[in-house]
Amino acid sequence: MASSPTQPSPAEIARTLSAGRLPGTAYVAHGLGPHQVRHATDAQGRVLLLVSVVSDLARALRPGAGAETAVVLDVPDLPPAAGSPALGRVWISGWAAPLTGAEARQAALDFADTDPTGDLLDVGRGFALHRFEPAEVRLETGGAVLRIDPGEYVVAEPDPLHPVEREIIVDLTRRHAPRLTELFSRHLADRASGTPPRLVRIDRYGMVVALGRPGPERTARLVFPRPVRDRADLVRLLQPVLRPGHAPAGAAVHRVGRS
Structure with a gap:
């Protein structure tokens, strides 16, 4: 019988930090920033960005009709109390695209599983959802930066506690x-x-x-x-x-x- 793990794997820590309950910062290629962003991840590990349509971030994410935009999401851990050690910091890179129609509606439900904000009701009008699959995942922890296989990141589960x-x-x-x-x-x-x-x-x-x-x-x-x-x-x-x-x-x- 295989022994039970004794601590979270780097992929699990990355999924935990990126789940959407911690503040995140988005860096957009060829755009001004950084941008504070509300984010979540769906069951497939894809990153969802909830963006006001009149924000600088929205403008940075619209380089052209139907085009995808290179984005890096940066999420540091917030320890639960003063003196508690931090889990680290995760960076997730990918190509973000705006969602419409049925995809936007499903993404809003996925986002609500983590953060049931009322702004999701205004997706398609005052707010938009953008999504990207992780192309690169890096975790800074213990003074080192680890590259995590995107496939391992996707199948890992955020810590429930x-x-x-x-x-x-x-x-x-x-x-x-x-x-x-x-x-x-x-x-x-x-x-x-x-x-x-x-x-x-x-x-x-x-x-x-x-x-x-x-x-x-x-x-x-x-x-x-x-x-x-x-x-x-x-x-x-x-x-x-x-x-x-x-x-x-x-x-x-x-x-x-x-x-």
Whole structure:
């Protein structure tokens, strides 16, 4: 039986960052910019851009009738709290084309899955949707820039906890701080003396825990026995170890080393 992954792959991180819940910037070939843009990705990993028809970005995306335009979408991660490590930054390049008719209607539904903004109701009048397939995907993480195969990017899935990561961390820290400290301490023997370990990131595969005071701190990754599907699945997984009066269950997480 193949072992379960212990952390998100570069392709999964790229899909997570580009999903549409983080602010993005578009760079258009031969045009002024950069441009702040609302974006999303559909199930096939294609990038959707929601653009006001009277904006500079709209003008930059109309080089000629029926023509496609070279675009780079830049999306940096926004860590859930001060001191949390960032996942990195993704750049996705491709050739954008405007959508009309049935394609625009379907793209609006796909966009609404991520961001159900009311401006989608005005697509075809005050707003337009442009779409491009990823021709090149680059991920900056850990001080290096990785080139990701577009095919791997397309089949990867965004992390289901990322949209609510901050809420999860705040909730766990407020409601279960003593139990979390007890759980972390059982797995983190090298933590700084007198400084409780702190939960700083969480994803479908596990948790990142900070060791030591903010600034010179180190981090370690604690891995779930299986990837979680959503927030409710995470609650079911952690409930036995966070329930008051219940003995910590070592099977809830295991350490895989420094993050």
